[in-house]
Amino acid sequence: MAQDAEQPFKLNVPDADLELLRKKLDLVRLPDELDEAGRDYGVPLADMRRLVARWKDGFDWRKAEAEINVFPQFTRDIEVDGFGSLNIHYIHQKSSVENAVPLLFVHGWPGHFMEAQKIIPLLTTQSSDHPSFHVVALSLPNFGFSEACKKKGFALEQYAEVGNKLMLALGYTEFVVQGGDWGRYIGQRLAYAYGNKSVKAWHTNYPRANPPTLRSNPLSYITSIVTPTTAFERAGIERGKWFQKYGRGYFEEQSTRPQTLGYSLADSPVGLLAWIYEKLVEWTDEYPWEDDEVLTWVSIYWFSRAGPAASVRIYCERVRAEYHDWWSPIPLGISFFPKELGAVPGTWVRTIGNVVQKSVHEHGGHFASHERPEDLAGDLRKMFAKGGPAFGVVSGKSGYA
Secondary structure, X not given: OOOOOOEEEOOOOOHHHHHHHHHHHHOOOOOOOOOOOOOOOXXXXXXXXXXXXXXXXXXXXXXXXXHHOOOOEEEEEEEEOOOEEEEEEEEEEOOOOOOOEEEEEEOOOOOOHHHHOOHHHHHHOOOOOOOOEEEEEEOOOOOOOOOOOOOOOOOHHHHHHHHHHXXXXXXXXXXXXXXXOHHHHHHHHHHHHHEOOOEEEEXXXXXXXXXXXXXXXXXXXXXXXXXXXXXXHHHHHHHHHHHHHHHOHHHHHHHHOHHHHHHHHHHOHHHHHHHHHHHHHHOOOOOOXXXXXXXXXXXXXXXXXXXXXXXXXXXXXXXXXXOOOOOOOOEEEEEEOOEOOOOOOOOOHHHOOXXXXXXXXXXXXXXXXXXXXXXXXXXXXXXHOXXXXXXXXXXXXXXXX
16 A cells, blocks of 8 residues: 555546536426325425526535635555555545544445535544544445445445545544444444554444344343333334334335446436435434535535446445444443434444443434534534543643643
8 A cells, every 4th residue: 555645635526527417407307296205205396396407596605615625635556455545535634733643534325525514624633622533434335436346245344444544544543433323333343353453443333233132242231121112212113113114215215226227327317316305304303405515415425536426336346245242341422412313222233332421412313413513513623532431541642732
């Protein structure tokens, strides 16, 4: 792995690609809709008409592009065992605090590296009251502006390998990890494979876990039996039941036949918009999405280096790979948000790691770093603050000036 291969990156989508998008939007054919369907049957037709019209005639991609380019971005070649070299795109925002804690931010689907847009300024700011962080937010392979893998079998182990090697290449021999959605599973793999070596702690806002059993987790099992569930946890269980019944269709398709779905996502910007917009609305806690905010989010997928179809393969590769619920003794912090998908009782999450901190919030959903950046940043600050459960885990990096 080359240590000196970093290249500055500025996003500059070719004019020809913008023109092609406009032509495709000109040719849109929208479906009909049942009377009073609401959201029960999917994305409302009125929403799609408004968003498509804005995307075609009002949305300014160059403005959105400039806002993305405010962040220092780079690419670097990373050698992945058995898969060759992949060119990886990432934000690397350093704090002015020399002793800041290095943090790898890992997104999921349908997220991207700009999920960290709001949380980066909060984490990198200098203060005597809380620790500061050097933040690296990568585009996972197959996502955003990273290169796609062309071989089958690129699963969670490989995504974790990329994250670890990227941080080492940047000179961070020890670091911590934060992630939601797939970032939770990749973070867990990082903790398992590299814990107490390079990875010193991890944090997730996606507290998915299987119920403990007497055989696998006797202490957690007994604790879960004798500990009453809270109103927050009961609501989370009901949310999970709703998601299992009405919200998992995308998962079944993406984890079984991603190539078939990929033709629609790659060829139809309107199909891609509906596919992602549905999740942005339904997976958040009444977050007030602005149309241009949605269109920027979806445009990152449309203009992505490998195209939007590549991103959904992570589901198929995860399902087909042998998977263990990797447990690591390094510190784990968890943030609970009420509209997360399938939140579980707090007694269950000890099966996924060495939980040293749990925070419960009144508002927020699946995209916590975007919906509730102050809450998530606050949880990370508390975890790594002086007196916090993970203070000083990175050698020589207290987070304080």
